Amino acid sequence: MVFRQLYYTSCEVGLSGYPGFQFNATSPGIAPELLRRVESFTAYDPPSSLPYNADAAAIAACPVNLCFSPAEDGTVLANVVFVGADYSNRFGNYFAHALVTEDTAADLGEALPIELWGAPVWTSTPVTTSVDLPVLSGQPPRGQLDRRRVAAFLQAHGGRAMLPALLSAAARVVTGERQTIVLVEQDSEAAASWIGAVSYLLPPSLAQRMSFATYHHRPAYSDLNLVATVPDADVDRSDGAFASFLLFDLPAARSSEVPVEPWADLLVETGVEHAGALWAAAAELGGGIPNRSAQWHPLLAAALFWPGERPAGTGPTVVAAAATAARWLSRQAAALDPRTVERIGVGALQALAEGRPAGMGAALTALTTAAEVSGAERLAVAVEMLAVDLEVEALLARQPADGTWNVPLQSAAGRAHARDRCTQALYGAPDDVATALLHLAAREELDLAAHLLRACGERLIGPAVLAGRSTANAELMRAWAPLRAGVVRHLAAVATDEPDRLVAAIADGLVEPLSDDETQDVPALHEARLIARSRRDPRLRVDTLAEIARLRTAAPGPGDGPAVRADLLRRIWPGGAWTPAEALGVLQRFDDAELTAPAPLAWLNAVFTLERPDTAGGADLSDLGDLGDLGDLGDLEELCHAVEQAPIAARLSQPARATITRMATIGRRLAAATAPDKQAAVLTSDLDRLPETQRRHNLGKLTELLNGAAARELPAIFESCPPDAVEHYLVSVHAYLGRERARADIAGRLFYVLVVLRRRRAHNARAVVAIIERHLLDELTRWHSQDLQAVQAQIRKIDSAVAAEFADWRDLNAAGWLRRMRTRRRLENEARAPRQAVERKKKKAERKKKAEQKRTKNR
Known part of the structure; x- marks a missing residue:
């Protein structure tokens, strides 16, 4: 670990050999190119507001520029301070103390460049005895910044909301986007805290590559990644400046439009104190940190629920991270051990349960997949139970179902939990909610109590079946025999009290047809079913009437009259009359005793008089305008021939007999x-x-x-x-x-x-x-x-x-015109031809006569 040192200021003694701005002293072995780079890199202009006669306190308050520029030919870390007048008492001098290394990671160790802010290694005094500076060995001591102090700074700062955007911008700039970030703050100490926050929140490897300066008088001219300045420096803060660089003006509370990455939100929510541990966990989980920032969020989200550092509470960012972690886990579960999957999955599931985000079902589906792939049974059961709770709660709150998930109940514990939750919720639930709960239980094939199902069938599904078609209700009836029995019990009650309503409902098409076994023991329900069948297929009406008459005759009820009564006929024939063909069918299936009952006789009379039975009496056939649905008179002819000689004819009304006589007579004449x-x-x-x-x-x-x-x-x-x-x-x-x-x-x-x-x-x-x-x-x-x-x-x-x-x-x-003209001429000529022939013959005869007379005269 070695750092070579450089001092640069305006002095009398230095490397140039003459007074003025120069390197005052350096460690041996620094190439001239690096010297020129450090000289340019550390140039310093004080803020415009600093007067030439500034006192010592004003000079000491000038911004300090801790700047960092990594490069392959030498990484430079420098501390630049304004010192006022130089040796010649000329105002405008500054002192730059620079450290140069070829291996930043090795020489700084775990320290980040910004952590040398205010470090005791920096000096602002030139040497006067020698131009050679010693090489620093060992890691330099850190300065005034650490994670705790930066966290406290951010907590107290009003511009903390800009940090996610600033962090997103820093990652984009450091990883290749050629656009400088300009950060405006009140002083360089605050700017250093902001740069510290970005450094602590970025992955350590990226933070060690981020070039920065805590102060620059003209930041727009810098090519560093993150350049800080103060409000009265030479910086264009107008709206037009936002096009040339990314500006974060913290005193003015405004910034460039920067898309905020989800990983940035997550890290800011986690906090600078815990971000290092989160990155370490992410690196361990993923075998390193991906180069592309777009791949960071899933890894960080998973690390958050592993041994990661979770922020206090469960805000929207953490909940979103839980959903992201679930998706990441479903893709990586095959490569992870069950315990890791379980730890991450259960942690994410807890956050999801607390936050209840929209579209949460997709996250639960992902966690289910992860549990199945890895064999994490505890996670699978936890997901199933939460999925049941969420769906039941949504149904109770009448919220729309989340159609994005698929969490099958495969474990015994999950199914038992679902059965208990549905059973508990069904008691006292409104009809629509109870129906939805039954659909949930049917979908999962839960074994609900028989007495509860029968009650639901009779009280809930039976009325719903009568109200209209629903394939969902049919599924419920097929799912549980006790519920179906309750539905049949309700329909039987309706068949007795409101038979017409039940017939209409069954004819309209009950989604789950009833069988003979279900209706045979309930005559009213069985009749309704047969009548409804004939409503759907009118060809069955006569057979239906005969079958019901047979059943009524075989098992008469107390006080029953004739088997065929007017109410039965009206239910089978809602139009109110037989067609002649149907009347012929009735005539063939019933004996005279049955046909002479009041209702059948009235309906038979109506066929011959072409009336409805309730108007039959004495009206003639001519009183009706149209036969309508009474059928074809060809069938009436056949019926007349069949009835003419039958005993029933004597019981018919006079108008009916007149019709029979008239039609039979016409038929005989037509046959003759x-x-x-x-x-x-x-x-x-x-x-x-x-x-x-x-x-x-x-x-x-x-x-x-x-x-x-x-x-x-x-x-x-x-x-x-x-x-x-x-x-x-x-x-x-x-x-x-x-x-x-x-x-x-x-x-x-x-x-x-x-x-x-x-x-x-x-x-x-x-x-x-x-x-x-x-x-x-x-x-x-x-x-x-x-x-x-x-x-x-x-x-x-x-x-x-x-x-x-x-x-x-x-x-x-x-x-066309031409043909019409030609045809007209031809026909006119043909019409004149006989007369012209007569005239020609006459003229010929006259000529012959004259010739004969002439010959006679000449003799």
């Missing part, structure tokens, strides 16, 4: 008609006097007849129909006569009918022609040419002559 035009005549006879529904039914059958008949049969069918029937048919196919949905086959058949009927003289034929022309011809003029060609092709299959007529009509009405 052989030709299509005869069938059309049956369907359209007395059309105006038929009830509206019967009329629409017949017209529907007419449409089927027209669509299915051969093309050459169509003219006779159309001619046999009244105009309103023809109108109805053309309205029904109108969509296919438009340009967008053009049907060439329909248009071709209608045009063929139009041409044929134009040739007939009958009044009805002329009326039908007018209707077809109105619906067809205007539409055809708007068709695409390729569609019109398809129409001509369809007509050609029926009659080639009519196809030719269509071609002429198309060319006259739907073609």
